[in-house]
Amino acid sequence: MSQWQNGTEMPRWLDKRAGLTPERTAVICGEEKRTFRRLAEEVRKTARRLSGLGVGRGDRVAFLMPNGLHTVTLIHAISWLGAVLVPLNTRLAPREIAWQLEDSGAKVMIVNEAHRSLGEAARKACVEGAPKALSWDELGDQPEQETEGCSRISLDDLHTLMYTSGTTGRPKGVMLTWGNHWWSATASALNLGLDPADKWLAAVPLFHMSGLSILMRSLICGMTAVVHPAFDPARANRAIAEDGVTIASVVGTMLTRMLDELGEEHYPESFRCMLLGGGPAPRPLLERCKRKGVPVFQTYGMTETASQIVTLSPEDSLRKLGSAGKPLFPSELKIVGDNRELAPGEAGEIVVRGPNVTRGYWKREDATRDAIRDGWLYTGDLGYVDEEGFLYVLDRRHDLIISGGENVYPAEVEAVLISHPAVEEAGVTGFSDKDWGQVPVAFVKPKEGQSVAENELLRHCRERLARYKVPVRIHEVEELPKNASNKLLRRRLPELIPGGGQGETGP
Structure with a gap:
């Protein structure tokens, strides 16, 4: 039986899409469309220039570039050749980038000026094996070498090697196949229509899974990707109000800034989905969106699942406020703890499986064995499902605070703090305590x-949280520690206290 009959091989996506809807707008970047x-014509030219550099099927090509039409073109050109995309986070330090270049075995790195x-x-x-590096402009001056590239693709072939944020230890290279991207886009379409x-507005970085997945959906579903160079709340709101954006991918801080900038205005009825990811959403933010009629679809996913794997369907968005939804078709989910599958309402580790889930980590067999067991991906995130099967995400397992035998989820405490009108951001972590084992500090x-007094915030928390969840101290800071993906680094919060907050409680 051929691969085509098995359903694992198909025509190259960009060529197929350009043949189906040649005059439909693929991408908008500012004034450029x-x-x-x-797009297919420009991608083929770029691919031939990469071919002239010796890039072929299976070779790793890294890019260090911000959002823009040039980045969209390069991403598709790498795929057109059947090479493997290695997105690099522009916020990383040189040594961090060097490690990823070496680990991935990148042959070429493309940068912008x-x-x-x-x-x-x-x-x-x-240390060794530094890739050849060219700027985007220099790539444009390269001679073209005729090549057919990868005229047919196998869904089993590696498409992307994307490194996780590395909140603990070295980042891991997540291997994502063409099939992972295909099923992610298909599942999204089956849910959202x-x-x-x-x-679809892409104001998130294209070197992140959230941004790259928008480009994959654009090709597969034939929709327009509206790419912004960086996130700006006013520009994002104008794109929705004036430029016809119907779907946007955001995280909590982005949505908060968009609502602040929106003021008393409302989004048009044509705007049908604010896809909210990036971790548990504070309930006050969701309540605010409900009052303003913002169509928020909370979602849960990660690099390992090629973007979302759980999303709240339209008909449940208000009835199940705060839930991330149910697993997208045809993925599955369960909650485990104490070596068993837990019943509805019991909190434990979120475990998922499906055709959009990675097959593992590049050159990390130990990490792969630890994370993927019997086809299930153990996410390290904590949550529970209700009686109807809706997922509620609580927190990262490694961030859990156990105080006097009770579980304290930092995200829950942070949500209460953020609900105070004077607080923009909050972070909560556990400190050792001789009586309780750990206590929360904010x-x-x-x-x-x-500005807001500590006593005022403590009163605010006591009115909304169980006593054991109320922080023993609340520190006002100018900035919270974030990693290169702009995610809160709770493990670094103690560094904000003189002396690092070491020792028993006493912060």
Whole structure:
């Protein structure tokens, strides 16, 4: 039986899409627009230039570039050749980038002018096997070499090698196949529906899973990707109000800033989905969206699942406020603890499986064996399902605070702190305590021009939380520690206290 009969092989996506809907708009970046036909033409030219550098099927090609039409073109050109995409986070330090270049075995690295010095510093930091590096402009000057590229693709082939944020230890290279991306896009379409007029806003980085997945959906579903160079709340709101954006992918802090900028205005009825990911959403934020009629679809996913794997369906978005929804078709989910599957309402580790789940980590067989067992991915996240099977995400397992035998989820305490009108961001972590084992300590960043007394925040928490969940101390800080993916680093919160907050309680 052929691969085609097995359903694992199909025509190259960009060529197929350009043949189906050649004049439909594929991407909008500022004043620049490209139809699928024209995008395919420019991608083929870029692919031939990469081929002239010796890039072929299976080779790793890294890129260190911000959002833009050039990045969209490069991503598709790498895929057109059947090479493997290695997105690099532009917020990383040179040594961090160097490690990923070496670990992935990247053959070529493409940078833009703004990141040329960062790319060069990363190459110099490589101990061995530094890739050839070119700027986007230099790539445009390269001679083209005729190539058919990868005319047919197998869903089993590796498409992307994307490194996790590395909140603990070295980042791991998540291996994502063409099939992972295919099933992720298909599952999303089955949940949200397809509309030829859809425009999906990508104000999140294309080097992140959330941004890259939008480009994959654009090709597979034939929708327009509206790519912003960086997130700006006013520009994002204008894209929805004036430019016809119907779907947007955001995280909590982005949504909060968009609502603040929106003020008393409302989004048009044509805007049908605010896809909210990036961790447990504070309930006050969801309540605020409900009052303003913002169609928030809370979702749960990660790099290992090629974007979302659980999403709240439209008909349940208000009835199940705070839930991440149910597993998308055809994925599965269960909650485990104490070596057994837990009953509804019991909190434990979230475990998922499905065709969009990674097959493992590059050159990390130990990590793969630990995370993937009998086809199930053990996420390290904590949550529970209710009697109807809806998932509620609580927190990262490693961030759990156990105080006097009771579980304290930092995200829950942070949500209460953020609900105070003077607080912009909050972080909570556990400190050792001789009586309780651990106690929660909070750090808050006030909104610009505002300040709030610790006693006021403690009173605010006591009115909304069980006694054991109330922080023993609340510190006001100028910034919270974040990693290169802009995620809160709770393990670094003690560093904000003089002396590092070491020792028994006493912070």
